[in-house]
Amino acid sequence: MDPMIQLYYEESEEMLQKAEECMIRLEVEYSGVDINELFRIAHTIKGSSHMVGYADVGNLMHKIEDMLDCARNGSIPFNQSIVSLCFEGLDITKKMLLYKKEYGPDQMIESLAQEARHITERTEIFICANKKVEVMAETQKTEAGIITSCLGKRSNEKNTYFITFFFEDDISMISPVLLMILNCVEEIGTLVYSSVDDNYFDGNGCNQELPSYDIILSTDTDEAELYANFDVSYVEKINIVDLSRSKVAQNDYRFMAFDNQLNVIILKTLIQLCKIDFNKQIRMSSEEIDHLKSLHHQVIRAMASMKNNVKVAEFLEDLKTLYCMAVKCYDKQKIADQHFFLDFENKMAGFIEKGFNDIKGKYVVSIFKAEKVNFISKLRIFIGKMNKTGMYIFLIDMSQLVIVDEKEIKDLIGIKRQLESKNIELGLIAEGPEVRSVINIFDSIETIEKFQVSKSGVDAILKILKSEGFLKRISKKTDNINKL
Structure with missing residues (x-):
């Protein structure tokens, strides 16, 4: 061992023993002599530790030195917390020196160094928290x-x-x-x-x-x-x-550069997939399977330039899974059991949910959350601002409402018909224990105007994709866009 390091260990061990004796006396009663001696010991170990390259020990001793200096000059009151911090600091110092001297495991040395840093921070906080107001202000x-x-x-x-x-x-x-x-x-x-x-x-x-x-x-x-x-x-x-x-x-939204053609292809693909109803034993015909294959290839080609986007890659992979399952279902010789059908339905719902969370408000689906006060007037303002060219589905979340009055119902019927004239499908969301009365109201006017009421955004999308008129509506919308 280097003679200077050997001398450092010997002197530090001796001074730490003296420091411990000072602290034992200070636990009983205050002594300016012992405070000064402790300060001198911390100052000496600080300097010698930095000199031999033990910055972790030196930094800890430096902070204890500062605390003792504040205590002896009266800028912080002396109390047992100072003694406790000194005991902790000197105890961890003894352990660090022991492991350094005996070349202990690096992990243990680092763990002790981390503990020393925490004591340093706590000492700093103690000093700041206990300084007299005048000193702190200055x-x-x-x-x-x-x-x-x-x-x-x-x-x-x-x-x-x-x-x-x-x-x-x-x-x-x-x-x-x-x-x-x-x-x-x-x-x-x-x-x-x-x-x-x-x-x-x-x-x-x-x-x-x-x-x-x-x-x-x-x-x-x-x-x-x-x-x-x-x-x-x-x-x-x-x-x-x-x-x-x-x-x-990847969350950027381009206000003008959306691709309506791609959106329509995707919607038509999802409509084809939603035609499969295992509960009613409705399968796709060979013509529908051929149409689905064509749509699937169109989606892949249209999104080819976007493959660097992680979300796009995930979307294509999930769509491929559903497509392959639909084709397998069509193959009469490979019709699967009920577990297969349930798996398809779960995957379809998960696919719609993921897509709904990614696109709502940006592409295809717009959503408005109704509030209890002036919700119709706010709804009209929202629809006025909405880009109706790129939207195919409009959802109103009515979960916060407890009741809808007669005038609001009439206004909603007018808004629904206005949106349908723009070939935008309207759906309502009513979720929670307090919306039963709202759902009953829309059930009661079904003979006058039928509203699609769902428990969630995902359920609303699935209902609309399975509805009879949605395919016709988006086809009309596409024709109008193409004419423009």
Whole structure:
């Protein structure tokens, strides 16, 4: 062993023994002599640890030194928490030195180093939380503009994340934890947004209740590494949302460049598949199977240029599965059992649900959520803004309504007929324990005007795809678009 390292171990062990004796006395009564001795020991071990390259030990001793310095100059009151933190800090220091000296496992050394970092953070929080108000105010004035200075930096990193930090209930003071988070940000990237501003760090703001803290971070660090970087004391959990352009591009919506022809081909394909009704033993004819094959090939050709999109690839694979099952069902020699039929129905429902969640409001399907107040007037405004050329199905979610009056029914009949004149199919969604009366109303007027009422958006789409008039309606709509 290097003589200097050997000397370091011997001196540190001796000083740690003296420190322990000081703390035992301080547990009984306060002594300025013992506080000064502890400060000197922490200061010496800090310096010698950095000198031999043991930064983890040096950083911990540095923070304990700061706490003891505040206690001896009166900027924080001396109490048993200081003794406890010193005991914890010196105990973990003894363990780290023992494992370093005996070349213990790297995993154990790293685990001890992590524990030392947590004690360092807790000590920092203790210092900030217990400083006298005048001292804190003076310190914070010198650090004015913490958030502004972070936000002022330019960023050109490849990743962008929205991160929410949720704090533990027993946190005594949040501003030191925010400072530690901001220090972590500075080490790995650039702060783009902060849900608190500079005013939070003044004398009054730091006492405000803050259950969580939001930031937007620009960084080259990958998401998987962020959790370790933000392992900060008193943060109970964090939530990370990747806002990087490469990750969100697939959700882009082009207002003018939608492909109505492709949408119609897909709708016609789904209508053909929905014609299969195993409960009624309705199968597709040979002509319908040939038509389905043609439609399936058209969909593949039309989407060929979009194959780099993950969602498109998944869509084509799921559609292929349904297509193959329909063909197999047609083959009289390979008619499957009831489990096969149930599997087809489940796959069809799952396919519609996935597609519905991806396209609603953007392509083919538009949806409006009715509110209890002025829902008809808001509905008219919404329909007025809606792009009717690219929409084939319009759903009204009435789950929040308890009752629909006579005038609203008349208005809805007029709106339904207006949409049908544009070859747009209307469906209603009524889900929940309080909508039974709403469903009864639409059942009672069925002889005057029939409304499709469903329990969910997916059920509504399936009903419309199976309805008699929908194929005629989209064919008319396509003819009108082609004429234009």
